Amino acid sequence: MSPTRILILGALLDGPMNGYGVRRRLEIMGADQWANVAFGSIYHGLSKMADEGLLDVVEAGKGGKVVYAVNDTGRMEFYRLLMGSWSTVQPIIDPFQVALTFMDRLRKEEIVAALHERRRQLAMNVEATAQAVGAKQRYGAPGHVNENLRLMGAMLQAQLDWVEQAIPRVESDELP
Amino acid sequence: MSPTRILILGALLDGPMNGYGVRRRLEIMGADQWANVAFGSIYHGLSKMADEGLLDVVEAGKGGKVVYAVNDTGRMEFYRLLMGSWSTVQPIIDPFQVALTFMDRLRKEEIVAALHERRRQLAMNVEATAQAVGAKQRYGAPGHVNENLRLMGAMLQAQLDWVEQAIPRVESDELP
DNA sequence: TGACAGCTACTCAAATTTGAATACAAACTT
DNA sequence: AAGTTTGTATTCAAATTTGAGTAGCTGTCA
Numbered sequence: 140m141s142p143t144r145i146l147i148l149g150a151l152l153d154g155p156m157n158g159y160g161v162r163r164r165l166e167i168m169g170a171d172q173w174a175n176v177a178f179g180s181i182y183h184g185l186s187k188m189a190d191e192g193l194l195d196v197v198e199a200g201k202g203g204k205v206v207y208a209v210n211d212t213g214r215m216e217f218y219r220l221l222m223g224s225w226s227t228v229q230p231i232i233d234p235f236q237v238a239l240t241f242m243d244r245l246r247k248e249e250i251v252a253a254l255h256e257r258r259r260q261l262a263m264n265v266e267a268t269a270q271a272v273g274a275k276q277r278y279g280a281p282g283h284v285n286e287n288l289r290l291m292g293a294m295l296q297a298q299l300d301w302v303e304q305a306i307p308r309v310e311s312d313e314l315p
Numbered sequence: 316m317s318p319t320r321i322l323i324l325g326a327l328l329d330g331p332m333n334g335y336g337v338r339r340r341l342e343i344m345g346a347d348q349w350a351n352v353a354f355g356s357i358y359h360g361l362s363k364m365a366d367e368g369l370l371d372v373v374e375a376g377k378g379g380k381v382v383y384a385v386n387d388t389g390r391m392e393f394y395r396l397l398m399g400s401w402s403t404v405q406p407i408i409d410p411f412q413v414a415l416t417f418m419d420r421l422r423k424e425e426i427v428a429a430l431h432e433r434r435r436q437l438a439m440n441v442e443a444t445a446q447a448v449g450a451k452q453r454y455g456a457p458g459h460v461n462e463n464l465r466l467m468g469a470m471l472q473a474q475l476d477w478v479e480q481a482i483p484r485v486e487s488d489e490l491p
Numbered sequence: 492t493g494a495c496a497g498c499t500a501c502t503c504a505a506a507t508t509t510g511a512a513t514a515c516a517a518a519c520t521t
Numbered sequence: 522a523a524g525t526t527t528g529t530a531t532t533c534a535a536a537t538t539t540g541a542g543t544a545g546c547t548g549t550c551a
Binding site: 261293 | 394
């Protein structure tokens with residue numbers, strides 16, 4: 140359900156690591172940007188999956204340090220989860236939908252002001268995302284991670300388009 | 316952080332209700348589609364916010380039934396959360412990004428097959444979303460809830476566009 | 492009338508998430 | 522060489538989420 144497991148398993152496919160290593164690997168992938176995986180959850184996920192037999196403890200070092208590796212069971216589970224995420228169109232969770240849902244609780248001027256501010260922020264984000272495409276490789280991320288950025292950029296652009304068509308509609312009292 | 320609180324408070328702005336009422340209200344808004352708020356969380360949120368003084372217990376009926384109402388503190392908190400969600404561009408969480416991130420773990424034919432299947436599903440979803448616009452009012456949802464659907468439709472379209480440009484690129488080994 | 496389906500309404504234990512707090516090591520500064 | 526910042530690495534209690542399970546209520550059809 141949540142992306143935690145698949146992200147951890149996927150990170151470990153690059154070789155045995157400890158929790159901190161998984162964390163950095165996910166940061167390189169940019170997963171910290173779009174997945175809500177707090178680092179505490181990584182440690183929990185690791186020890187849980189080790190209990191369940193998806194991971195092996197390679198090196199239980201002194202002072203708490205533990206290195207994990209995926210075994211065959213874990214690889215199969217990863218593959219299963221991966222196929223699931225390709226074939227199932229799950230809802231896209233956009234925090235802005237909350238704002239939209241309660242649009243009618245604000246006064247017209249508040250909405251217009253908020254929309255202008257949002258347009259500005261979205262334009263910046265679209266820009267930043269375009270810049271980031273290409274800047275990732277240097278940090279050891281595989282090239283197709285750019286596709287993530289491109290897709291994210293397209294989503295942001297869709298938001299921006301929505302905001303721009305919404306401004307005149309609110310001004311003319313068509314909305315809300 | 317999570318949308319639970321603001322959704323509960325927003326639902327209660329329409330008048331005092333019990334937990335089940337909040338749940339139905341959110342379903343009418345379509346919030347069950349894009350927010351991950353399990354109904355258990357509604358009951359937890361209600362009693363927590365009552366403890367914190369954001370809600371008043373209007374009627375502690377027999378057999379567990381409890382009706383809550385927002386008070387002024389709760390209204391202020393709602394407004395605060397709402398302004399936050401308008402002005403802050405938070406990352407859009409799309410479960411497909413996980414699939415994309417680990418694209419290189421599948422064989423070319425698997426990717427192509429998955430992309431075709433996904434294109435089909437996305438086209439259906441785009442269609443269904445377009446149909447749903449307009450079908451909501453009858454159930455007592457405010458008109459601007461349609462904007463939610465429109466925005467969601469635009470996001471799905473962006474996904475579909477990505478998939479369509481990706482297919483030839485995978486076939487020609489440009490990806491991954 | 493009573494039996495069955497479906498809606499209303501919630502509880503609760505288990506699982507997961509969260510991020511502040513902790514600790515030690517390496518690099519840098521003075 | 523002692524002190525300071527930065528990076529590595531994890532733990533843990535508290536908060537939240539989850540959804541199966543439970544139970545009453547209402548209509549309806551035989």
